[in-house]
Amino acid sequence: xxxxxxxxxxxxxxxxxxxxxELSKYRVNALLVEKECDVAMGISGRNSGVVHAGFYMKPGSxxxxxxxKGHRMMPKLCEELDVPYQRVGKxxxxxxxxxxxxxxKLKEAGDENGTKNLRIIDKEEIKKLEPNxxxxxxxxxxxxxxxDPFIFTIxxxxxxxxxxxxxxxxxxxxxxxxxxxxxxxxxxGEFKSDxxxxxxxxFSDRISEMVGxxxxxxxxxxxxYHILDKNKRDLINGMIYPVPPREFGGLGVHLTPTTDDNIxxxxxxxxxxxxxxxxNTAEIMERLFKExxxxxxxxxxxxxxxxxxxxxxxxxxxxxxxxxDFVIEESxxxxxxxxxxxxxxxxxxxxxxxAEKVVEIIKKKMKLKINQKFKPKRKAPVRFSKLSDREKSExxxxxxxxxxxxxxxxxxxxxxxxxxxxxxxxxxxxxxxRKRSKATCGRCQGGFCIPKIVKIMEELFQPPxxxxxxxxxxSQLFIGKTKDLRR
Amino acid sequence: xxxxxIDIVIVGGGPAGLSAAISAKRNxxxxxxxxxxxxxxGGILNQCIHEGFGVEIFKENLTGxxxxxxxxxxxxxxxxxxMLNSMVIDINSDKELTVCCRDDLYKIKAKxxxxxxxxxxxxxxxxxxxxxxPSGIYTAGTAQNLINLRNYMVGKRIVxxxxxxxGLIMARRFTLEGAKVLAVVxxxxxxxxxxxxxxxxxxxxxxxxxxxxxxxxxxxxxRLEAVTIAEVDENLKPIxxxxxxxxxxxxxxxxxxxxxxxxxxxxxxxxxxxTGGAIVDENLETSVRGIFACGNVLHVHDIVDFVxxxxxxxxxxxxxxxxxxxxxxxxxKVNPGVGIRxxxxxxxxxxxxxxxxxxxxxxxxxxxILIKDENRIIxxxxxxxxxxxxxxxxxxKKNEIKGVKELWIExxxxx
Numbered sequence: 001x002x003x004x005x006x007x008x009x010x011x012x013x014x015x016x017x018x019x020x021x022e023l024s025k026y027r028v029n030a031l032l033v034e035k036e037c038d039v040a041m042g043i044s045g046r047n048s049g050v051v052h053a054g055f056y057m058k059p060g061s062x063x064x065x066x067x068x069k070g071h072r073m074m075p076k077l078c079e080e081l082d083v084p085y086q087r088v089g090k091x092x093x094x095x096x097x098x099x100x101x102x103x104x105k106l107k108e109a110g111d112e113n114g115t116k117n118l119r120i121i122d123k124e125e126i127k128k129l130e131p132n133x134x135x136x137x138x139x140x141x142x143x144x145x146x147x148d149p150f151i152f153t154i155x156x157x158x159x160x161x162x163x164x165x166x167x168x169x170x171x172x173x174x175x176x177x178x179x180x181x182x183x184x185x186x187x188x189g190e191f192k193s194d195x196x197x198x199x200x201x202x203f204s205d206r207i208s209e210m211v212g213x214x215x216x217x218x219x220x221x222x223x224x225y226h227i228l229d230k231n232k233r234d235l236i237n238g239m240i241y242p243v244p245p246r247e248f249g250g251l252g253v254h255l256t257p258t259t260d261d262n263i264x265x266x267x268x269x270x271x272x273x274x275x276x277x278x279x280n281t282a283e284i285m286e287r288l289f290k291e292x293x294x295x296x297x298x299x300x301x302x303x304x305x306x307x308x309x310x311x312x313x314x315x316x317x318x319x320x321x322x323x324x325d326f327v328i329e330e331s332x333x334x335x336x337x338x339x340x341x342x343x344x345x346x347x348x349x350x351x352x353x354x355a356e357k358v359v360e361i362i363k364k365k366m367k368l369k370i371n372q373k374f375k376p377k378r379k380a381p382v383r384f385s386k387l388s389d390r391e392k393s394e395x396x397x398x399x400x401x402x403x404x405x406x407x408x409x410x411x412x413x414x415x416x417x418x419x420x421x422x423x424x425x426x427x428x429x430x431x432x433x434r435k436r437s438k439a440t441c442g443r444c445q446g447g448f449c450i451p452k453i454v455k456i457m458e459e460l461f462q463p464p465x466x467x468x469x470x471x472x473x474x475s476q477l478f479i480g481k482t483k484d485l486r487r
Numbered sequence: 488x489x490x491x492x493i494d495i496v497i498v499g500g501g502p503a504g505l506s507a508a509i510s511a512k513r514n515x516x517x518x519x520x521x522x523x524x525x526x527x528x529g530g531i532l533n534q535c536i537h538e539g540f541g542v543e544i545f546k547e548n549l550t551g552x553x554x555x556x557x558x559x560x561x562x563x564x565x566x567x568x569x570m571l572n573s574m575v576i577d578i579n580s581d582k583e584l585t586v587c588c589r590d591d592l593y594k595i596k597a598k599x600x601x602x603x604x605x606x607x608x609x610x611x612x613x614x615x616x617x618x619x620x621p622s623g624i625y626t627a628g629t630a631q632n633l634i635n636l637r638n639y640m641v642g643k644r645i646v647x648x649x650x651x652x653x654g655l656i657m658a659r660r661f662t663l664e665g666a667k668v669l670a671v672v673x674x675x676x677x678x679x680x681x682x683x684x685x686x687x688x689x690x691x692x693x694x695x696x697x698x699x700x701x702x703x704x705x706x707x708x709x710r711l712e713a714v715t716i717a718e719v720d721e722n723l724k725p726i727x728x729x730x731x732x733x734x735x736x737x738x739x740x741x742x743x744x745x746x747x748x749x750x751x752x753x754x755x756x757x758x759x760x761x762t763g764g765a766i767v768d769e770n771l772e773t774s775v776r777g778i779f780a781c782g783n784v785l786h787v788h789d790i791v792d793f794v795x796x797x798x799x800x801x802x803x804x805x806x807x808x809x810x811x812x813x814x815x816x817x818x819x820k821v822n823p824g825v826g827i828r829x830x831x832x833x834x835x836x837x838x839x840x841x842x843x844x845x846x847x848x849x850x851x852x853x854x855x856i857l858i859k860d861e862n863r864i865i866x867x868x869x870x871x872x873x874x875x876x877x878x879x880x881x882x883x884k885k886n887e888i889k890g891v892k893e894l895w896i897e898x899x900x901x902x
Contacts, residue, residue: 227612231749231752276708277619278619278620278708279617279618279619279704279705280617280618281617282615282617282703282725285615285617286615289615301613301615302613304612304613304615305610305612305613306610306611306612307612307615308620389488389585389592389594390488392587392592393488393591393592396587396588396589396590396591396592397591400589400590401589403572403587403588403589403590403591403592404572404587404588404589405524405574405576405587408524408574409749411576411587413587430622443607443610444607444608444610445610445611445612446629447607447608447610447626447628447629448607448629450629450633451629451632451633451636451637454633454637454639455637465639469622470621470622470709471622471709472709473709474709474710475621475622475709475710476622476710477622477639477641478633478639478640478641479640479641479642479643479736480640481638481639481640482634482638482639482640482664483638483664484640484665485640485643485664485665485666486664486665
């Protein structure tokens with residue numbers, strides 16, 4: 001394959017993929033490398049999936065500017081890319097007078113940042129909007145939205161790929177040499193590039209260090225979540241947030257509906273040692289449930305279907321007085337090296353705006369010609385469960401694979417599994433299928449459908465047994481065939 | 488879309504569904520349809536290749552597939568229609584089913600429906616096991632499917648959480664395959680599996696059982712590398728300082744079965760929070776007239792033979808319903824009392840002899856099952872041993888319950 005590029009992007013999270021897609025509007029030779037077996041494997045897939053309206057961010061910060069801009073770009077972008085997006089709105093709920101004060105501060109910041117239609121509402125109106133929620137006053141943000149962060153990242157990557165950007169999965173950067181241009185050493189060999197974009201998220205400080213910039217340090221801050229069964233979706237209409245805690249760890253344990261009709265409970269905020277420790281802990285699992293039950297008394301532990309955790313790549317230490325800002329810059333010391341560091345919340349919302357900013361930086365250094373063949377649209381594969389009976393029937397008659405339900409909990413058909421496995425990026429793990437088709441996401445958590453998905457993998461690719469993985473190399477599902485241990 | 492009208496639709500072609508279908512057919516209903524989501528009839532028993540089935544009914548010790556084959560042969564012989572690879576995706580309160588299969592979407596209007604969808608396994612998410620989420624964590628039934636039906640070996644150093652029957656059977660299966668089962672970990676002070684499985688699957692192979700223990704952590708980001716177990720106190724909370732790390736590549740979960748009633752709920756059937764199955768009367772009729780339930784979708788059984796017997800009853804009731812011959816008596820309530828987890832059926836007429844199923848809360852010796860109404864003890868049934876893993880069956884004759892307004896079933900110690 002080609003080994004020389006104009007621009008090399010490190011990291012297939014939402015930011016890296018948004019940059020790739022933005023660059024694909026121009027005629028450039030660009031490569032995106034991702035160390036995992038798929039895109040959206042890090043923090044991009046481990047968050048609340050919220051399109052923030054911008055009132056949490058400190059006025060004048062880069063976070064505020066790019067949040068507001070990203071929020072405005074999102075509806076059109078999600079439509080172009082066929083990404084599930086719902087403007088469900090948000091309530092930040094105050095439980096006492098002291099918290100009410102905070103609501104006004106948030107509103108003030110939002111108004112200054114340019115958040116639209118923020119209102120403080122009283123108890124009666126809270127009950128009207130959210131009959132199951134208790135509070136004395138609330139900040140209502142009708143333009144806050146949710147999206148599917150996996151599908152969003154995948155869609156950005158697929159669209160970039162279609163418009164000419166190369167994407168290599170399972171490709172880890174091992175070192176970078178700078179000598180006029182860059183030589184990037186990876187597990188898939190060396191690549192030369194004039195520009196390097198460091199969008200490595202939790203690993204961005206390490207990548208930065210590879211070119212001798214050691215002034216940044218990422219402080220990993222873990223957030224744990226529970227996922228509620230979709231049969232509880234009707235308990236809330238939109239997002240329910242508490243007043244944010246004083247420390248700048250996170251926004252407080254909140255309830256966020258997902259575009260698949262689950263509800264997320266979380267996240268916690270806990271500074272930890274390692275950037276890859278996405279384990280859940282007993283104490284926080286217990287506390288999350290307790291806090292959620294205070295907000296929504298009608299839930300029980302039986303309604304939990306899964307827990308997970310994500311890690312915020314923070315540039316600030318625990319108990320900092322200042323929230324910290326995004327770093328997005330061409331390094332003054334290393335020309336052509338563009339650093340994106342500390343891209344935590346609202347990174348998902350801001351991603352398209354961050355991408356534009358990065359491309360502006362590149363434009364100053366390099367002439368970018370418009371890609372006349374750029375196709376902004378991407379069509380998502382069919383989601384059978386979202387169709388009417390008539391549409392379902394028509395589809396099955398055209399293709400019987402739509403008549404075979406593989407995942408019973410989420411009603412995912414064989415054709416959707418095939419579509420997920422034959423995705424343009426070539427990602428083939430169980431997680432890859434899960435993110436794209438939503439098979440295994442339901443209440444049985446893949447107990448019934450994983451054997452069936454493996455069978456479809458066999459039909460399509462006849463993979464060697466070691467290639468059947470949960471989430472890439474090292475996560476093999478099987479150790480061999482039966483009788484192997486007896487040989 | 489294809490429209491159909493069927494007298495009795497049976498949702499699920501496992502042990503309960505086939506037995507119900509055969510019984511309905513023998514009771515004079517021809518327009519029957521069994522809808523099965525898998526590619527074969529037989530349900531979960533297809534993967535239960537161990538023996539121990541059929542002792543009650545056939546007085547023979549059969550494997551799961553052998554047991555099922557007798558019913559499959561009977562279904563074929565009687566010419567009962569069935570659809571395979573077909574999934575019911577909705578049932579409404581008018582008893583209209585939406586079925587997805589490779590030909591088309593079917594809309595089936597049923598006079599009567601028998602729910603026999605079985606159950607699913609409780610997962611790690613529902614019991615909130617802390618730790619990482621690597622590959623190598625399987626529910627016992629999924630591992631059983633992969634090993635017995637697909638010939639995939641899921642691991643070689645195994646820890647099993649929960650001493651439910653599927654977990655015990657899999658402990659033996661793994662050992663026979665050459666894997667090492669390092670521990671079976673049970674949070675309760677007693678096993679939740681049948682005594683015979685404890686003996687034949689663990690004791691015979693020297694597999695250690697850790698009672699009053701649970702898993703408090705899983706390690707490894709890609710493939711499971713270890714689990715940490717810990718002792719629990721009387722509130723089932725882990726005791727600090729008792730943690731022990733066990734290196735393993737596989738964690739098997741055998742932590743309970745949940746009747747799969749999502750479809751039942753769509754149709755308006757009311758569910759008992761304790762059993763997870765429908766609330767039924769002595770005809771096994773649910774809160775929706777003409778919808779009946781049997782087998783593990785009604786309550787999780789210990790022995791398949793009892794599923795078969797229960798389903799026969801559902802088949803008879805549904806056929807009587809279709810022929811307008813199901814008597815509509817006034818029903819009285821049956822309540823689980825002290826020491827009893829649940830008792831079925833929930834409602835009886837007192838006009839007929841009734842067979843009951845119950846499960847106790849805790850294991851014990853020298854107990855007495857008391858059947859009471861408001862004023863008196865109607866009957867005493869002595870039990871030398873009781874065990875939550877084993878269902879208890881008993882019968883009340885109509886003359887014993889004549890005129891009774893409400894029933895309570897309790898358990899009492901015998902001195």
